[in-house]
Amino acid sequence: MRSSDQTLEEILALAATHFKVPREKLAPDDDFFQKLGIDSLQALELLTRLENHFHVELPDYELQGVSDFRTLADRIQARL
Amino acid sequence: MEAEITERLQGEALSWELKEGVVELALHRQPANEIGTLMLNELEMFIGALKCLEDQACALIIHSQLPAGFSAGADLRELYEKSRPLPAEERSRQVRLFLQRIHRVLNCIDASPLTTIAAVHGVTFGGGFELALTCDLIIADKMARFCFPELRLGLIPGFGGIPRLKRDLGNGIVRDLLLTGRSLNAQKAATVGLVSQLVGEGEALRVARATAAQLCKFDRRTAIAAKKFIKPIPLEELRREIDIFCELFAQPAVEEGLRRFVQNSTAQPYLP
Numbered sequence: 001m002r003s004s005d006q007t008l009e010e011i012l013a014l015a016a017t018h019f020k021v022p023r024e025k026l027a028p029d030d031d032f033f034q035k036l037g038i039d040s041l042q043a044l045e046l047l048t049r050l051e052n053h054f055h056v057e058l059p060d061y062e063l064q065g066v067s068d069f070r071t072l073a074d075r076i077q078a079r080l
Numbered sequence: 081m082e083a084e085i086t087e088r089l090q091g092e093a094l095s096w097e098l099k100e101g102v103v104e105l106a107l108h109r110q111p112a113n114e115i116g117t118l119m120l121n122e123l124e125m126f127i128g129a130l131k132c133l134e135d136q137a138c139a140l141i142i143h144s145q146l147p148a149g150f151s152a153g154a155d156l157r158e159l160y161e162k163s164r165p166l167p168a169e170e171r172s173r174q175v176r177l178f179l180q181r182i183h184r185v186l187n188c189i190d191a192s193p194l195t196t197i198a199a200v201h202g203v204t205f206g207g208g209f210e211l212a213l214t215c216d217l218i219i220a221d222k223m224a225r226f227c228f229p230e231l232r233l234g235l236i237p238g239f240g241g242i243p244r245l246k247r248d249l250g251n252g253i254v255r256d257l258l259l260t261g262r263s264l265n266a267q268k269a270a271t272v273g274l275v276s277q278l279v280g281e282g283e284a285l286r287v288a289r290a291t292a293a294q295l296c297k298f299d300r301r302t303a304i305a306a307k308k309f310i311k312p313i314p315l316e317e318l319r320r321e322i323d324i325f326c327e328l329f330a331q332p333a334v335e336e337g338l339r340r341f342v343q344n345s346t347a348q349p350y351l352p
Contacts, residue, residue, distance in 0.1 A: 059262040
């Protein structure tokens with residue numbers, strides 16, 4: 001099973017790749033809406049990519065109020 | 081001239097074309113194929129043409145040309161702006177008229193003798209999901225998401241979503257989608273039987289075309305008889321849905337919910 005740190009790192013790498021932001025510019029506590037420059041439709045795209053990557057189902061209401069990578073990783077880790 | 085208009089039309093919100101026995105209806109109203117007056121007007125034009133197209137075709141594919149997805153559903157901004165200045169009774173009357181028009185369109189697609197395929201990707205929400213549900217098959221790329229977010233606004237889906245979803249799926253998953261308002265990814269949608277083919281990113285239209293080419297080999301009369309037998313239109317429930325929607329629409333909570341959505345300047349209006 002993945003560690004929390006591995007999950008977080010994979011999220012950061014996936015976000016960097018798909019939203020074309022250099023990986024080194026993303027930090028765990030960054031606001032991903034701001035840092036990736038995404039709106040809610042693109043956030044849903046990120047959610048779908050994460051669900052497909054980790055093979056989990058993450059109801060979108062669990063993302064309510066979540067805007068940083070670390071908390072997002074915690075939510076996913078709880079479903080692994 | 082008339083035949084040319086029927087076989088091909090480039091509208092503002094959608095276009096259609098008849099090619100080798102397959103009608104392709106492409107949605108392209110920015111930003112995410114919201115279904116408001118413009119889309120409805122053009123869907124009605126399409127339905128007018130469909131009667132002629134049905135004699136020349138065997139399949140209909142509905143897809144989106146926009147990267148955001150198939151459709152984000154009803155145009156909530158238009159609904160809010162148009163209904164806000166009206167007295168409550170008139171507001172309710174206008175909504176009912178809109179719903180009756182969209183139901184006529186969706187019932188025609190649902191009952192069409194053509195075999196119908198929704199090729200979906202990205203956001204397939206609310207009214208967009210309801211449009212997909214009129215089709216015989218849903219082919220989804222793995223980035224598609226399905227959702228009925230209406231309860232967040234104090235409403236139920238109004239374009240026939242619940243009766244059609246109930247027709248296709250078990251009541252448990254219908255309640256889950258409706259009562260939680262959560263979105264399902266394409267993988268889950270395929271697992272519960274909503275999606276007939278799950279395909280790679282960007283592949284839904286190609287696979288829909290290949291599927292249409294295959295089913296066009298079958299005898300049309302047999303295909304029509306099979307569809308009629310297996311796919312009843314839940315007309316009574318569809319009528320009741322309009323009544324319930326209009327009753328709920330008159331509640332003050334709905335105006336407040338719409339106002340919140342329209343005035344939401346954060347990046348999150350499509351999230352719960």
